[in-house]
Amino acid sequence: MKKLLWFFLVLGALITACKPEGAPKEPPKDYYAAITENTDYDSLLAQKLGSDDYGMKAYVMAFLKAGPNRDLDSTAAAKLQEAHLKNIIRMAEAGKLLVAGPFMDDSEIRGIYIFDVRSIEEAQKLTETDPAIKAGSLVMELHPWYGPAVLPLLVPLHKKVEKNSVVD
Template identity: 55%
Template sequence: MSFLTKKFTLQLFLFIFIASISYSCLVPEKSKTANDNSTKNNAEPSIDSVLAKQLGADDYGMKMYVMAFLKKGRKRWMIDSVTANKLQKAHMENIGRLADEGKLVVAGPFADNTDLAGIYVFDVKTIEEAQKLCETDPAIQAESLAMELHPWYGSAALMKTVEIHKKIAKKSY
């Protein structure tokens, strides 16, 4: 495995780990009842089966997504700065639209200077569905960005990311 692949894998793991921890810190603990004494010694966690079903979680609290790795596109270097700014604005508007539609649960850029520009995590069943969503991105249409798509098994809690993000973001693009 190359250094960049190892570094990327570590960054992706850390991102998912931090997102999962952030979510668990934002969810209030269920209040205890007087009749809850019988479960004090029970080692099994309290499961919110309604929430699990709502989020599409399996027995492990996980579900399938499609992850898109955004890469610098082949025409990126041919685009002037005015056009690049317009593409970035349209790219961000498309991200917002996909998130509002419930199709995009996580998106963000990488902070290092490599050919990997960022990720999308789609709540779709197939690579083909994700491909169609990617094709709505003006930056991909202009070949400023390119996508590499993979099925991905992750925490169903990610489905709450957009909702939580809207509660904590002071600005939007």
């Protein structure tokens, strides 16, 4: 048993030592801890994020649904999708869109947006900038939503793990 333990220790050391130069590096073991170890209430952060006493705030959630005009040829559909993605990035960079993503099944609801806005009307104006909405490929269903006030922190964290942009 002792020999087997030593074998695995030596094997582990060899694997670690032989890691190729360009291999991805592991984040420091304390990386996650540095972000999560102090979970004490932070009144300044809560105020900056617009949090209520429960750590929550109001957003507007959009359900992107299949629209009536979905019969584009593959070239036109690809161009429309690229314009749709560029608009998503534009809204995110403006700080208005916090979460966006498609559903992975083939249902009528194609994806979601979570807008960092206070009203349905403001979210409606933003959705009207979406080329897929303009083309009738998608339609939006908007709802006020009460969610975690920390959602705006997802955008900079996402940048830390995004190796490639969806529109390079």
